[in-house]
Amino acid sequence: MKVPASTKSVMVCQNLPRGKRGRWLSWERDFDFLPGQIVGVTDDPNRPPRWYSLASGNKDSWASILFTPVDSGELSPILSRLVPGDRIWITPPQGSFLDKKKQAVWVATGTGVAPFLAMARSGFAGTRVLVQGARYLEDLYFREEWQKRLGKNYIACCTREQGVFDGRVTRYLESQKWPMDTHFFLCGSSEMVVDARDLLISQGIPFSQIVAEVYF
Amino acid sequence: MSTNLFGLTLGQLRAFAVDLGRPTYLGNQLAQWIYKRRATSFEVMSDLAVPVRKQLQELCSLERQEPTRVDESRDGTKKYLFPVNGKFIETAYIPETDRKTLCVSSQVGCKMGCLFCMTGKQGFQANLTSAQILNQVVSIAEFSQLTNVVYMGMGEPLDNLDAVLLSLEILTADWGLGFSQQKITVSSVGLLPALEDFFNRSKVRFALSLHSPFDEERASLMPVQNVHAMDDVLDFIRNRQESDVRRVSIEYICFAGVNDTPRHTKELVRRLHGLKTRVNLIHFHPIPGTPLQGSDSSAMERMQRELSAKGIAATIRRSRGEDIWAACGLLSTKALTVPLKT
Numbered sequence: 001m002k003v004p005a006s007t008k009s010v011m012v013c014q015n016l017p018r019g020k021r022g023r024w025l026s027w028e029r030d031f032d033f034l035p036g037q038i039v040g041v042t043d044d045p046n047r048p049p050r051w052y053s054l055a056s057g058n059k060d061s062w063a064s065i066l067f068t069p070v071d072s073g074e075l076s077p078i079l080s081r082l083v084p085g086d087r088i089w090i091t092p093p094q095g096s097f098l099d100k101k102k103q104a105v106w107v108a109t110g111t112g113v114a115p116f117l118a119m120a121r122s123g124f125a126g127t128r129v130l131v132q133g134a135r136y137l138e139d140l141y142f143r144e145e146w147q148k149r150l151g152k153n154y155i156a157c158c159t160r161e162q163g164v165f166d167g168r169v170t171r172y173l174e175s176q177k178w179p180m181d182t183h184f185f186l187c188g189s190s191e192m193v194v195d196a197r198d199l200l201i202s203q204g205i206p207f208s209q210i211v212a213e214v215y216f
Numbered sequence: 217m218s219t220n221l222f223g224l225t226l227g228q229l230r231a232f233a234v235d236l237g238r239p240t241y242l243g244n245q246l247a248q249w250i251y252k253r254r255a256t257s258f259e260v261m262s263d264l265a266v267p268v269r270k271q272l273q274e275l276c277s278l279e280r281q282e283p284t285r286v287d288e289s290r291d292g293t294k295k296y297l298f299p300v301n302g303k304f305i306e307t308a309y310i311p312e313t314d315r316k317t318l319c320v321s322s323q324v325g326c327k328m329g330c331l332f333c334m335t336g337k338q339g340f341q342a343n344l345t346s347a348q349i350l351n352q353v354v355s356i357a358e359f360s361q362l363t364n365v366v367y368m369g370m371g372e373p374l375d376n377l378d379a380v381l382l383s384l385e386i387l388t389a390d391w392g393l394g395f396s397q398q399k400i401t402v403s404s405v406g407l408l409p410a411l412e413d414f415f416n417r418s419k420v421r422f423a424l425s426l427h428s429p430f431d432e433e434r435a436s437l438m439p440v441q442n443v444h445a446m447d448d449v450l451d452f453i454r455n456r457q458e459s460d461v462r463r464v465s466i467e468y469i470c471f472a473g474v475n476d477t478p479r480h481t482k483e484l485v486r487r488l489h490g491l492k493t494r495v496n497l498i499h500f501h502p503i504p505g506t507p508l509q510g511s512d513s514s515a516m517e518r519m520q521r522e523l524s525a526k527g528i529a530a531t532i533r534r535s536r537g538e539d540i541w542a543a544c545g546l547l548s549t550k551a552l553t554v555p556l557k558t
Contacts, residue, residue, distance in 0.1 A: 038443060040409075048409065051443060096431065097442040190329045191339035193439065197331070201507050207331060208432075212439040216327040216340075216375055216407075 007045065012086045013062055015079075019139040021068050022111060023080050026056070029063035033093035035118035040091035041065065043078045049091055050075045051216070053187070055114035057121030063090075066114040066141060097187070097213040099124060104183040107169055107196055109133040112188030113141050115213065125149050133157040133169035133192070140164070170195050174203075183209045190214040218277045222250055223347025225382055226391050236271060247391045254354060256280060281351050283307070293537030296356055300324050300348060303341050305370055307352040310536050317364040320352045322380055323371025328405055330438045332427075332469060334503040335370045344371070346382035353393065365395060368403040368423070368467075374410040384418050397421075403467060405440045406449035415456055421463045423496070424449060428475045429483035437475075450491060457492050466495045470511035470519065481522040488528060495523055499535035 014026040025041075033039075035058050040049025056064040069080040082088065097115055099106070106116045106128055113132055119125065130150055134140045137158055146154040156164035157172050165172050173196060184200055186193045193212045201207055221229065229250075230243030245264060249255040258264070258272045283296040284304075294309040301324070308319040324341035326333065353365060365387060367373045373380045380402065386392040387400060403423040404411065414422070426446060428434035435441035453464055466488065470476045484495070497519055500510030511519075516532050523530040 048413070094445070094448075095443050096435065096445060189339065190327045190336065193329050194337050194339065197329075198337070198505055202505065207507050208436045211435060211442070212329060213442050214327055214329045214439050216372075216440075216443075 007040070007042075007049070007089050007091050009087050009089055012082045012084055012088060014064075014084060015082050018066065018141055019134075020136055022139065022141060023067055023069060024055075024064055025067065025079060025082065026062040026064040027088065027090070029056070029061060031063075031093065033058055033063075034098055035122040035124060036095065036097040036099060036115045037093040037118075038095045038097075038115075039063070039065070039093050041079065042075060042089045043082070045089055047075065049089070053097075053111075053114040053118065053213070054093060055117045057118060057123075060121065066111045066117070068111055095213075097185070097211065099128070099183075099185055099211075101183045103127065104185055105129045105131065105178070107131045107133075107173065107184060107186045107188075107192075109169060109188035109192045110139065111141065112186075112192070112213075112215070115187055116185070117142055117145075120146075120149055127153060129153045129155070131155045131157065131169050131172055133159070133172075133188075135160045137161045137163060168192075170199050173199055178203065178205060180204055180206075181209070184211070186210065186212040188215070190216075218275060220277050220279045220347055221246060221272075222278050222280060223345055223350055223382070223386070225346075225385050226389065236275070238268065242268065244391070250278060251386060251389075251392045252394075279347065280355050281348070282355055287540040289537035289540045291536055293540065294356075294358075295537060295540050296352070298348075298352060298355075300344065301342060303338075305344065305348075305352070307356065307369060308537065309356060309358050311358075311361075315363045316358060316361045317366055318353060318356070318358075318362050319366050319369045320349055321369035321371050322349060322367055322373040322376050326371050327375060328372050328438065328440055330405070330425075330440075332437060332471070332500065332503070332506065332508055337503075343376040344379060346379045346386065349379060349383040350386055350393075353387070362395075364399045364401070366401045366403065366423075368401070372405060372407065373402050374404045374407040374414060377410050377413060381414070381417050384420055388420065398463070401463075401465070405438055406444055406446065407440070408444050408448060408452065411449065411452060415460060419462055421465070422453075423465045423467050424453070425467045426484075427467070427469050427471075429480055429487045433475065437471075446487070450487060453493075454491050464491070464493050466493055467498060468495055469498045469500050470516050471500060472509040472511045472515065474508060476511040476515045476519055478518075478522065481519050485523065485526045485528060494529040494531065497530055497532045499533065501535065501538060 010027040016024045018024045038051045038053050042049040052065040055066045069076040140156050157169050158164050186196050193214050197210050226247045229246045230240045233242035249261045258269045283298050285297040287295045292311045296307040298305050303324045305321040310317045325338035326335045327340040329336045387395045388397050397419045400420040401423050405425045497516050520530045
């Protein structure tokens, strides 16, 4: 499989560790995008791209993705070893995971926080609520930034360490009484997305008010 | 660890023969025995020299997995449950007067998270190998009666494309199971660029799961819409149809009040303009906890008439096997949570 013809080569500027296993990979941005969109990334034009949410702001000079290397993965171990000056191939941005609401609740686990980070850094945080989950505190990516940006509208949930809400994001969602006109944006593993969506629907939230993006 | 030869293509079997220090044509002989004669042991391969058979027995296997459960519906539909690494996959045998169709799974669980699908509630567990896909075909009692195979069971085939393509090669090759390419359909939510790869590397039929002609409404049913927009997928198919003659169909599960109104039919006609396709209107098999209800027959018949009036062939797919949890994912999800009766 070859990458689409519209794919182009860019130079890596930064590849930094984040949390226990996460990586923050950046390259010089020369394209416009809407926060919440994704790009296909590959190290080789003959290798199919993997899709990652852009995590940087749409006015930042660099474009960045947040990812967790998967030991058995084809691409992510390679990406994790890239150094500044290496080249990668990226597709044009695409996708419609876009928050056009004034009031919304964002729900993310792991690197699923990336599109919300892009939205916040592009000026769309406002009074939105972020419910972020991880096993370990260290993997609550950009926790300090979220605390500063959102204050008490930021809820961190952790399943293996103390100090924040104790439990999964679904447990937090279940503990709240949400106004029926609340819009929800979910991003993370398909398990989390499906569980959270089922829970919200069982609470009476119309499924048309739940927008989801899953990793694949 | 022994190599399972079941599920390898002719090219792979020839390469394996060479690796063993044997001539290439041993691969041809193995393909004949494994797929044409469906041998389950090397002992029966009477045209292979005894030392070759002995070497194969020492180094290789012909692993198959029998189903652990089969349920039969009043309408003759059968649902098979196969164990895979501690989980389960489902395979549905659907007999009709003029055809006998097998619906196979391509993954254990699924990543796509579609609102109406029970498989999605398991999350993603694993990709199936080509052997595990083909095993569903050859390990059922009705194998010799099968006329059609559809990749519409658990999982997203284009998310496991390499194994799916290998299985298609074996299913359709003269040296393999010998199914006509016209009798096999792969169904997908529409992943790009994997769809392009699929079109380049196979000639079997394709079915696109659409389920709504409106972007936002489709996104609320199918998260994939937020990543690969249906317009991009339909444009790709439209362009390919200039040179590609395979049949492409649109799968459309009808949900009462959600996607079955005249407004939806009108937009569906607009979206499908210029596409050579047919629309399969499908009854919804309800799943636990869903906010969705299936459309009644009159709404589906109205949609069918409206589509036909605009020149789009539309069929209503009969609901099959509802009494045996035939909607994909229902049985295996249940098997994960409660002990099964056998």
